[in-house]
Amino acid sequence: MDAAPRIAIDAMGGDSGPAAMIAGIARALRRDSALRFLVFGDERVIAPELSKHSAIGDAVEIHHTPEAIAATEKPSQAIRRARTTSMGMAIAAVKDGLADAAVSGGNTGALMAMSKLALRTMPGIDRPALAALLPTMGDTDVVMLDLGANTECDAQNLVQFAVMGAAYARCGLKIDKPRVRLLNIGTEELKGTDELKEAAALLREADYLPLSFDGFTEGDQLSRGNIDVVVTDGFSGNIALKTAEGTARFVTDLLRRAFKSSLRSKAGFALSRPALNLLKVHLDPNNHNGAVFLGLNGLVVKSHGGASPKGVANAIRVADRMVRNDITRKIGEDLDDFRAHAFNHEAAE
Known part of the structure; x- marks a missing residue:
């Protein structure tokens, strides 16, 4: 455009x-x-x-x-x-x-x-998803969806979210083939719900899509910078988002309290102010505001x-x-490819 x-x-x-x-x-x-x-x-x-x-x-x-x-x-x-x-x-x-x-x-x-x-x-x-960018330790943010639009999702919903999230990463982060993972309680293939396992199987077979499916990830890895797109249902996604926001506020409040605790701490604050300002900018939710209904x-x-x-x-x-x-067009093209391959696979069987 x-x-x-x-x-x-x-x-x-x-x-x-x-x-x-x-x-x-x-x-x-x-x-x-x-x-x-x-x-x-x-x-x-x-x-x-x-x-x-x-x-x-x-x-x-x-x-x-x-x-x-x-x-x-x-x-x-x-x-x-x-x-x-x-x-x-x-x-x-x-x-x-x-x-x-x-x-x-x-x-x-x-x-x-x-x-x-x-x-x-x-x-x-089948269902739209709410997607947003979250800060990480890496050079780029991570796309996470769904963040609350759908409390329950089946395997097809999760696959659709992966396709949409990858399109978001290509448009918003300029990553040609985003690394996609499903949020789970462990990284082993045997862990998780039946819906997660089925979605993982479908995504492993979809190597023709402009994304790289890397399996499962746990909540403590969301901010490490080694994932481009994290996919989950809206119930878990919203909890993860609010937990991350609360943790960020907790850390900043602790630092504020610690630096006010004594004269020595106040002197330390003066010396470390440049680094703390960088931290403040990185954690400021206003710098990552704007969730998209995909x-x-x-x-x-x-x-x-x-x-x-x-x-x-x-x-x-x-x-x-x-x-x-033109993210809507890109999502449509990727979904057309997925449906076409799924139809051909079913016909072959």
């Missing part, structure tokens, strides 16, 4: 609402002034925020609606209000071809339900509800990158 993407923004989603979303747009435009935005929400609160960022200029087009999806609203309730809420209208803009992607920091369950209903799943995909006929990016303007800008960057690399 040569032209800069048009991105639909749910301005009312997230903890800070339009303030963070508009400031995030301003940061994104400083990185790429060619981007264009359709902003959905209450114009009475959006316009004052826009006036704070003169650099935005005519890059933003406001679509007024006073209705928004609450953080506590059930997906079944949200769906009934999809046509009149900022979240639903942003997704509809993607469906109608007015925008190339949508970004929202609102209710995850509602966003998933409305996105799936409006955009539908791609041919060959497997839909359109792109939707979930920004963390508490994301700062920097985090929102990063979510916009993820959307921009996925659109420019």
Whole structure:
């Protein structure tokens, strides 16, 4: 894609609402002034925020609606209000071809339900998955999915997630043949559920796909940098993600407490500040903000509800990158190859 993407923004989603979303747009435009935005929400609160960022200029087009999806609203309730809420209208803009992607920091369950209903799943995909980049000790991040969209998955779902995750790694990390592993309770072939074993068998046979299946991995290896894509069901994935986030906060809080414990510790903090700043940047969730719903006929990016303007800008960057690399087409082509080989294998048998 040569032209800069048009991105639909749910301005009312997230903890800070339009303030963070508009400031995030301003940061994104400083990185790429060619981007264009359709902003959905209450114009009475959006316009004052826009006036704070003169650099935005005519890059933003406001679509007024006073209705928004609450953080506590059930997906079944949200769906009934999809046509009149900022979240639903942003997704509809993607469906109608007015925008190339949508970004929202609102209710995850509602966003998933409305996105799936409006955009539908791609041919060959049973369930969409939520994928995000996580920091590692290596030179690149790791793609992990599913992070909460599907609590239970069969072997076919996991294989589809592997195909989608590998496409994400090719688009987002520029890795030609990503290393893919299934999250398990051990690396031995005999360990794990029947669904994991079956998925592993299918992926071992799919050597024609643009991915390298490396078997199983355990949770303590996620950040080592020797994996490009980690595949699991949404239940385990969400627990792993929240555990990793909690551990990062635990470590930073311990360091903060330790450096305040004595005068000698405070002096040590002054000497080690450059290294600690690097650690802070590496662990800052805003630097990895932006999870993508993969497997839909359109792109939707979930920004963390508490994301700062920097985090929102990063979510916009993820959307921009996925659109420019045409990830939906790449997933479709890989799935076509997988289904064709599976059909030929069944016919031969």
